[in-house]
Amino acid sequence: MPRNLYSIDFDLNEINFKRHPERHSDVNKNSLIAILLIALTVILFNSAQWNKFWYGTILKKPVPAVTPPSQRAAAKEAAAKDTAEIKVLLPDEKPGEGGTPAPAAAGAGGAKIEGAGEAEADSAALAAQIVEDTVIVETNRIIAAISTKGGRIVSLKAKDYKYAVGPRKDQTIDLLPRNSLGGAQLSVNNESFDDRFFDAAVSPDGYTVALEAKSASGRLVRKVFTFADDAYKIGYAVSGDGIAGQKVTLGWAGGIEDSEATPDVPFGGEMDRRRAHYSDGRTVNHLEMKKKGVEEPSGAFRWVGMSSKYFFAAIVADTLYDADIRVEGRGASGKPSSGKGKKTQDIDYSVYYQSEAKADSVAAWIYAGPSKVGELSQYRIKLDKTLFPVLSWARYIFWADLWFPPIAEIILKLLLYLHKLFKDYGIAILLLTLLSKVVTFPLTQSSNKSMTRMRDLQPKVAALRQKHGKANPQKFNEEMMALYKAEGVNPFNPGCLPMFLQM
Numbered sequence: 001m002p003r004n005l006y007s008i009d010f011d012l013n014e015i016n017f018k019r020h021p022e023r024h025s026d027v028n029k030n031s032l033i034a035i036l037l038i039a040l041t042v043i044l045f046n047s048a049q050w051n052k053f054w055y056g057t058i059l060k061k062p063v064p065a066v067t068p069p070s071q072r073a074a075a076k077e078a079a080a081k082d083t084a085e086i087k088v089l090l091p092d093e094k095p096g097e098g099g100t101p102a103p104a105a106a107g108a109g110g111a112k113i114e115g116a117g118e119a120e121a122d123s124a125a126l127a128a129q130i131v132e133d134t135v136i137v138e139t140n141r142i143i144a145a146i147s148t149k150g151g152r153i154v155s156l157k158a159k160d161y162k163y164a165v166g167p168r169k170d171q172t173i174d175l176l177p178r179n180s181l182g183g184a185q186l187s188v189n190n191e192s193f194d195d196r197f198f199d200a201a202v203s204p205d206g207y208t209v210a211l212e213a214k215s216a217s218g219r220l221v222r223k224v225f226t227f228a229d230d231a232y233k234i235g236y237a238v239s240g241d242g243i244a245g246q247k248v249t250l251g252w253a254g255g256i257e258d259s260e261a262t263p264d265v266p267f268g269g270e271m272d273r274r275r276a277h278y279s280d281g282r283t284v285n286h287l288e289m290k291k292k293g294v295e296e297p298s299g300a301f302r303w304v305g306m307s308s309k310y311f312f313a314a315i316v317a318d319t320l321y322d323a324d325i326r327v328e329g330r331g332a333s334g335k336p337s338s339g340k341g342k343k344t345q346d347i348d349y350s351v352y353y354q355s356e357a358k359a360d361s362v363a364a365w366i367y368a369g370p371s372k373v374g375e376l377s378q379y380r381i382k383l384d385k386t387l388f389p390v391l392s393w394a395r396y397i398f399w400a401d402l403w404f405p406p407i408a409e410i411i412l413k414l415l416l417y418l419h420k421l422f423k424d425y426g427i428a429i430l431l432l433t434l435l436s437k438v439v440t441f442p443l444t445q446s447s448n449k450s451m452t453r454m455r456d457l458q459p460k461v462a463a464l465r466q467k468h469g470k471a472n473p474q475k476f477n478e479e480m481m482a483l484y485k486a487e488g489v490n491p492f493n494p495g496c497l498p499m500f501l502q503m
Contacts, residue, residue: 137207139229139230157173183313193213224236247356260272278303284382284389312383313366315353328351330350387405
């Protein structure tokens with residue numbers, strides 16, 4: 001009975017090994033060398049010496065710090081705590097008493113009030129906890145946290161957007177940076193209310209939060225925030241006894257989050273710096289500071305704000321006022337150190353809008369949301385013009401600040417329209433590229449014909465140059481232009497214009 005195929009195969013391999021043992025020795029040796037080289041390569045490209053050579057010598061960039069696994073785990077745990085679900089105290093509980101607060105229902109709108117911190121044994125800490133509460137308002141698009149200390153917005157999360165990188169990956173983006181001053185600051189005649197404690201009241205529908213505090217003279221001052229579903233617009237009204245004729249300053253001091261610049265991504269935000277903007281409702285001015293500083297324009301203004309790569313925040317007056325704008329460029333909150341060799345700082349902004357109150361109330365509103373042309377253009381006050389600022393030396397290239405933004409806006413809207421039709425950005429970009437080729441085809445053809453004719457005329461031009469070039473340059477130019485005219489060639493045909501327009 002014959003043996004099975006596996007036994008026969010094994011025997012053949014054994015015979016082959018006995019006949020040619022040196023082949024197997026070579027194979028084993030080569031395998032060991034390959035494994036050793038791979039291991040050495042992995043060790044090299046993960047070593048501190050390679051990082052120092054690559055970042056410091058080749059890229060001329062600060063060497064990113066390597067975080068040990070234990071610290072990374074601690075950072076992730078801290079981030080998880082910071083972005084935990086919003087808690088609401090039960091009706092029969094007081095801050096610091098009872099069990100664990102019940103979580104808010106997912107997706108529920110409206111406002112709730114929660115204690116600012118956990119109970120402490122120390123009586124002073126417990127008193128501070130009771131005084132300073134946080135009002136939480138959740139709509140379909142945002143989750144806002146308003147502190148009763150200063151009546152400030154201390155957190156503003158955009159529910160539709162999540163961090164793509166870093167320790168907070170897949171967590172909801174907070175438009176206010178960590179440890180910032182928050183937004184919606186208030187001063188009346190230079191008397192700041194940012195450290196005053198406000199009494200808070202929430203409307204039955206949960207979308208209006210009214211806060212009330214006393215000034216140094218004992219007069220009541222009120223701040224009212226109004227929220228709405230499906231909107232990033234927040235109503236911001238200030239009223240009080242006798243504030244008519246006084247200077248009221250509304251501010252957004254906390255800056256705006258750069259959702260891509262994290263310690264894990266050392267070059268995040270390098271190409272897309274934060275910028276400040278202000279407008280009279282017709283034209284928009286842009287600022288990009290390279291270092292800390294202050295700009296204080298005066299005139300008739302409608303709004304002042306700031307933008308990061310993907311988000312925009314602004315204080316908007318209800319109408320056009322004679323106002324003083326203040327833009328402060330400062331160091332970014334919570335930004336990791338970039339090393340000593342960096343020439344420019346990472347700048348964030350605080351913006352303020354000051355005007356004289358015409359009555360005992362001042363109406364304004366806040367936009368804090370994504371920099372999307374559809375979102376910004378619906379208000380019709382040029383907020384969308386912050387999408388394509390032309391800054392520094394670029395504005396001096398053939399007045400690029402006048403023609404580039406409208407062209408860029410038209411192309412963006414066309415791209416979005418094609419995406420709406422075909423539901424695919426790849427197809428939309430392909431069609432947009434083909435369309436640009438079709439639009440510039442007449443110019444391209446004219447340019448190609450002109451270049452071909454000029455190439456055919458080069459022998460005649462060379463003959464004229466030999467005849468008149470050195471002895472009489474003026475005569476050479478005259479006869480060359482006469483030759484071009486006789487042959488119907490335009491030497492000034494802009495051959496690179498079609499390519500420039502496509503770019």
